[in-house]
Amino acid sequence: MTVDTIERLVEKIRDDREHGASELARLCLSGLAEHTRTADTQDAADLKESLLELAHRLQQSRPTMAPITNLIDRWLQGVSDSKPDDFRKRAADHAEALIGQSKDAAAKAAAHAADLIGPNKTIITHSLSSTVVSVFELLGSRAKAIITESRPPGEGRLLAEKLSSLGVATDFISDQQMGLFVQHADVALVGADTIANDGSVINKAGTYLLALAARERGIPFYVCCESFKYSQLAAASIPLEDHDPREFAAPKLPNITPHNVYFDITPVHLVTAWITETGVQGEFSPKTGYSDNYREE
Amino acid sequence: MTVDTIERLVEKIRDDREHGASELARLCLSGLAEHTRTADTQDAADLKESLLELAHRLQQSRPTMAPITNLIDRWLQGVSDSKPDDFRKRAADHAEALIGQSKDAAAKAAAHAADLIGPNKTIITHSLSSTVVSVFELLGSRAKAIITESRPPGEGRLLAEKLSSLGVATDFISDQQMGLFVQHADVALVGADTIANDGSVINKAGTYLLALAARERGIPFYVCCESFKYSQLAAASIPLEDHDPREFAAPKLPNITPHNVYFDITPVHLVTAWITETGVQGEFSPKTGYSDNYREE
Numbered sequence: 001m002t003v004d005t006i007e008r009l010v011e012k013i014r015d016d017r018e019h020g021a022s023e024l025a026r027l028c029l030s031g032l033a034e035h036t037r038t039a040d041t042q043d044a045a046d047l048k049e050s051l052l053e054l055a056h057r058l059q060q061s062r063p064t065m066a067p068i069t070n071l072i073d074r075w076l077q078g079v080s081d082s083k084p085d086d087f088r089k090r091a092a093d094h095a096e097a098l099i100g101q102s103k104d105a106a107a108k109a110a111a112h113a114a115d116l117i118g119p120n121k122t123i124i125t126h127s128l129s130s131t132v133v134s135v136f137e138l139l140g141s142r143a144k145a146i147i148t149e150s151r152p153p154g155e156g157r158l159l160a161e162k163l164s165s166l167g168v169a170t171d172f173i174s175d176q177q178m179g180l181f182v183q184h185a186d187v188a189l190v191g192a193d194t195i196a197n198d199g200s201v202i203n204k205a206g207t208y209l210l211a212l213a214a215r216e217r218g219i220p221f222y223v224c225c226e227s228f229k230y231s232q233l234a235a236a237s238i239p240l241e242d243h244d245p246r247e248f249a250a251p252k253l254p255n256i257t258p259h260n261v262y263f264d265i266t267p268v269h270l271v272t273a274w275i276t277e278t279g280v281q282g283e284f285s286p287k288t289g290y291s292d293n294y295r296e297e
Numbered sequence: 298m299t300v301d302t303i304e305r306l307v308e309k310i311r312d313d314r315e316h317g318a319s320e321l322a323r324l325c326l327s328g329l330a331e332h333t334r335t336a337d338t339q340d341a342a343d344l345k346e347s348l349l350e351l352a353h354r355l356q357q358s359r360p361t362m363a364p365i366t367n368l369i370d371r372w373l374q375g376v377s378d379s380k381p382d383d384f385r386k387r388a389a390d391h392a393e394a395l396i397g398q399s400k401d402a403a404a405k406a407a408a409h410a411a412d413l414i415g416p417n418k419t420i421i422t423h424s425l426s427s428t429v430v431s432v433f434e435l436l437g438s439r440a441k442a443i444i445t446e447s448r449p450p451g452e453g454r455l456l457a458e459k460l461s462s463l464g465v466a467t468d469f470i471s472d473q474q475m476g477l478f479v480q481h482a483d484v485a486l487v488g489a490d491t492i493a494n495d496g497s498v499i500n501k502a503g504t505y506l507l508a509l510a511a512r513e514r515g516i517p518f519y520v521c522c523e524s525f526k527y528s529q530l531a532a533a534s535i536p537l538e539d540h541d542p543r544e545f546a547a548p549k550l551p552n553i554t555p556h557n558v559y560f561d562i563t564p565v566h567l568v569t570a571w572i573t574e575t576g577v578q579g580e581f582s583p584k585t586g587y588s589d590n591y592r593e594e
Binding site: 150160163171204206208209248254259264 | 446447448449451458460461464465466469470471476501502506510513537545550553555557558561
């Protein structure tokens with residue numbers, strides 16, 4: 001593993017605007033596995049040191065996304081004590097096992113959400129969540145959807161492609177039409193980048209507005225995600241990524257300060273239920289977080 | 298006045314995405330005045346007939362915008378009874394008088410808003426309202442602003458240019474960041490395209506989301522406009538313009554129906570006060586509408 005390939009992986013994760021937090025966390029793990037297997041260093045101690053360094057850099061690359069921290073923490077717990085000679089195999093196997101656990105948890109969460117919502121409902125969502133896509137895969141053309149452009153960069157277009165191919169009748173709206181269209185939905189359903197320690201939901205900016213509109217219109221607001229998204233931190237202490245305002249062509253003018261904060265915080269009182277691999281929780285309990293459900297070894 | 302010039306004026310009003318409802322209503326009146334004065338027809342009865350036809354077509358061009366209906370109604374009331382020979386002068390003079398009344402009303406409304414808000418406050422707004430711009434002109438660099446891109450088409454960039462030149466320290470955000478940034482504002486202030494007969498506010502899509510976030514954060518939500526914006530219609534019976542979804546590059550895919558509704562409805566219970574030329578009303582009263590304040594003749 002060269003310095004170059006490490007840099008490329010960190011940059012790829014940092015600059016990705018298409019994948020949700022779960023998918024990026026799994027990409028981190030598969031990167032760790034791949035680099036472990038393909039590293040050309042012959043010195044086992046060197047390899048271990050450079051992999052641990054890469055793991056820490058990946059954790060810092062997307063500070064708003066708890067699953068990256070959590071899954072790499074879990075990986076580190078599993079491999080840190082390995083003797084250098086065992087490390088290479090252990091590190092790769094463990095990363096792949098964790099990818100499997102994460103996918104399994106997300107699939108179970110999606111199944112619980114599909115059961116809860118049931119067929120013939122109109123689901124409004126915001127941004128692109130791989131777990132929400134799984135819910136639509138389970139419901140198929142029995143569901144209807146209202147989806148948002150989700151700028152910047154507009155990952156709602158990718159969701160539109162997926163729903164189109166699933167045969168889900170879908171209304172596609174620009175973000176600011178959410179307030180108007182929520183009245184046509186039976187349920188609001190979103191994924192999450194992070195669930196803070198009080199149950200508040202950190203997700204793509206605009207999610208908070210959708211939750212407010214859902215409450216106003218009397219429809220439930222569900223968040224569905226694997227519990228690797230649960231953070232031990234308070235929402236206020238989780239940094240919200242602030243990206244380049246050129247992504248939405250903000251003006252450059254005297255006295256004008258453009259912002260491009262990618263995430264917002266939906267407070268706990270706006271969440272009707274948290275849906276994870278363990279089921280549906282109408283009251284938030286941090287105990288449903290990954291630390292209890294996926295403790296291994 | 299040729300058929301061509303009539304068509305051009307109607308198209309110009311219908312396709313305009315930069316001006317608010319007040320400015321467009323005044324453009325309609327100045328178009329009526331100009332065409333009256335420059336019409337090359339020598340037959341007074343023909344002229345009157347074609348002008349009345351133009352007036353009705355302009356009224357239908359932007360069905361969501363009450364001031365276009367109201368000001369042209371007022372113009373029609375003032376000129377319909379004119380004898381053909383008096384019509385040319387009367388029609389132009391009356392249109393210009395109404396433009397003056399509308400500008401005067403908007404200026405008075407802005408002055409009441411500036412008095413109410415006072416200096417050293419951070420004002421969050423959405424879309425581009427000429428009346429809100431007047432409020433910032435009155436407060437100058439003593440105000441701070443948080444403004445939105447306001448897509449499509451993004452008229453918030455024009456507002457950024459105005460505030461930049463006024464020296465107002467301004468945060469510029471994309472629409473979906475409203476929920477996050479409202480916590481940094483002292484007051485939410487918007488203009489309106491129409492105030493429905495129950496006091497609900499029809500304005501650029503996203504206004505409803507701002508009002509929800511303002512209530513959630515405990516800051517006042519003010520609407521400031523001349524009372525020519527007051528409609529006698531219920532909000533539900535006012536058509537909300539639905540424009541070409543290509544304006545925001547919506548995808549063209551099977552099963553996907555894109556929408557581009559320009560306006561939403563902020564219900565009356567989310568409005569803290571209505572600010573018109575007559576002052577600040579904390580409870581909605583349709584009597585403050587233009588019919589009582591600008592009755593002439």
